[in-house]
Amino acid sequence: MTAEAPLLKSGSPRRIATRRRLLDAATALFAARGLHAVTSAEIARRAGLATGTFYLHFDDKHQLFRTIVFDALDSLRARQDTASRALEPDSRAEMRAWLEEIAFFTEENRDLIRVVFGRGGESAALAEEIHEQVARDIEQRLLRQQARGALPVALHPGIAAQARAASLTRVVAWWAHDLRRATRSEIIETLLHLDPGGGQNPVPN
Amino acid sequence: MTAEAPLLKSGSPRRIATRRRLLDAATALFAARGLHAVTSAEIARRAGLATGTFYLHFDDKHQLFRTIVFDALDSLRARQDTASRALEPDSRAEMRAWLEEIAFFTEENRDLIRVVFGRGGESAALAEEIHEQVARDIEQRLLRQQARGALPVALHPGIAAQARAASLTRVVAWWAHDLRRATRSEIIETLLHLDPGGGQNPVPN
Amino acid sequence: MTAEAPLLKSGSPRRIATRRRLLDAATALFAARGLHAVTSAEIARRAGLATGTFYLHFDDKHQLFRTIVFDALDSLRARQDTASRALEPDSRAEMRAWLEEIAFFTEENRDLIRVVFGRGGESAALAEEIHEQVARDIEQRLLRQQARGALPVALHPGIAAQARAASLTRVVAWWAHDLRRATRSEIIETLLHLDPGGGQNPVPN
Amino acid sequence: MTAEAPLLKSGSPRRIATRRRLLDAATALFAARGLHAVTSAEIARRAGLATGTFYLHFDDKHQLFRTIVFDALDSLRARQDTASRALEPDSRAEMRAWLEEIAFFTEENRDLIRVVFGRGGESAALAEEIHEQVARDIEQRLLRQQARGALPVALHPGIAAQARAASLTRVVAWWAHDLRRATRSEIIETLLHLDPGGGQNPVPN
């Protein structure tokens, strides 16, 4: 009945442990059966908790899934930042490092990626959100290139950002579906070729 | 329980007219409210027919939607074939004509495209199917280029086909969402730049 | 629109032929898949006729089935009458002949019997009707025995008729289910023993 | 889609009470209107519960009905066991006691019996199951008699078991339909005569 209850974000170690159990149980179930086929009650049961406990920690199944996904994406970002620290901003080398981290991430998070981008659009809204985030980043880079005169005039930054973000997420999803479809190196080189990123010299139209 | 096959050839004018009324009613409803929010009973009602009549013509809501979508895609294909008839196969001009037809189609079928590619993945399976079809076509072209030595060796045809198909469908969906986001010409030129298609000379690596 | 149409019971040779095609198609379908799983439209289709034609000849699926069943039962009765013509009424010999005809009939009409008495009570009302008819016959015989003093006083004719009719129909159904369960002779002798029928002498209590 | 098993042990008093309310409501409705004419939603409503609650306790209407029926049969068995405890196994006295309990049971569970065995075969599968259970019991007894030499050689135990089980269930159903059709004593004596059970001396063929 106390309205401020939800504000106790983290609180006791017990609460944190319960939350973790729910996250772990959900991760396993989502990987195995997809988002749709798993119910909140089932997640709670697998975590050894009661149905209602679920709602003490998460608004619903989708918010929990967002948490899992964005936690993973945060770790990817962190690794990309570390990897690019010593490299020249917007350089080809930085782009390669950036893609390399994505490739490693894909290999390590196949199940998660398949749930987000596959499974018949179960989490299409989330996939869309990720796509838009990636597209924004890419558009920023394209605008910096444009300012340097390093962008072909035929390229509309907004459109190209959509196109390249879609290429990236799609290739990642396609590869995650079956890692034997290509080698890590083929993925990286092909994406690098399609999105040359920090070319130093103005590209001819 | 569905023992026998078609059984209904399409036959009588009355039958054809009824089928058309269902298709029209469904198109209008899907455009207005999306796939999920529309029921088969509602489609029948809007068409001035009884609920059960729906099932005399379509297996379910999704099969009807597929019919609408693939009918539209067939007409796009037909127009692309007509447009490219006089042009040199795998040439840049053919690619431009191909993209122009897609642009026209997008302008004329905004609602349909938004239902297929937007709306939170309601028809993700269908979108996926279309993507794969496009990807197959693009891969064929890439393989022909590869055979001509016109493909950079860094480009893995399978990966590149996924990437370019994703670019194309995504840009189309993004534009259909709001045609003011770009001009038709910007769409065509940017896509043409990203997927140069029939370059005559071997591209430097 | 003419009200007397149904009165044209038999009429033209064409009508008779159509009716026969419906009966034959229905017999085959019922035998193969049971009463419930077959629709009137399907019967018509198998007969090479239109859906509506069915209703020109039969009220519905069940009335058609009754027709099939009672036609068969009429033929059984006829054969029983023929067989018992030379035998003494209510004698043991007559009872044996009566049972023998039932056994032959069962062997020749396995499918029909299985649909009537098996299949999870699909045609329970019809089975019940047959049971009652058999029970009435048996009760008549018991009352004649009672009048002759040939019935144990402990036997209530109404109750015993129910019991014996149930024995008979059940054994027939059980045997029809799989003829290898018993020989024809075992069926006849066991039923004869359970329902001695025309015992000449007063049975000791 | 039903992934896991029971999950609901029966547990809390509240749960048990809810289950009982559903059983009671269903019993009343089935007795009044038969199995087919009653919906699961209606049972829940009559029990003062929500529709979905029904499915928390029973798979569906039929499983609930089975529960009611087999609970009743279990109580009959228990009473028969008690009644026959002091009597000689396979004796005529035991058979009479066994039939007496059936008669009492029939008087006390008329509605239930009428739903199971009447109503146009609504629950024919259940009736069949009960018949087979009774037939198995009877066949066991017949085999013991055969071993003792107390069975006429003309009697095939399998066939006779089917016959006698059918007699029994049919007479019970017939009587339950209208108890004024016979007295309890007439029922017992007639069945006892038809199925002498533990006759001491070898029966003449």
Place this chain on the structure above:
DNA sequence: GATGAATGAGATTTCATTCAT
């Protein structure tokens, strides 16, 4: 904090029957 029993809205699909042609 945790429990877990209860809630209840709502789309799907079939098929016996009709009747305009």
Place this chain on the structure above:
DNA sequence: AATGAATGAAATCTCATTCAT
């Protein structure tokens, strides 16, 4: 006589969410 397209009522079962304990 035959056609066959159209009718339309009705019961099922799920699962996210709540709230009394």
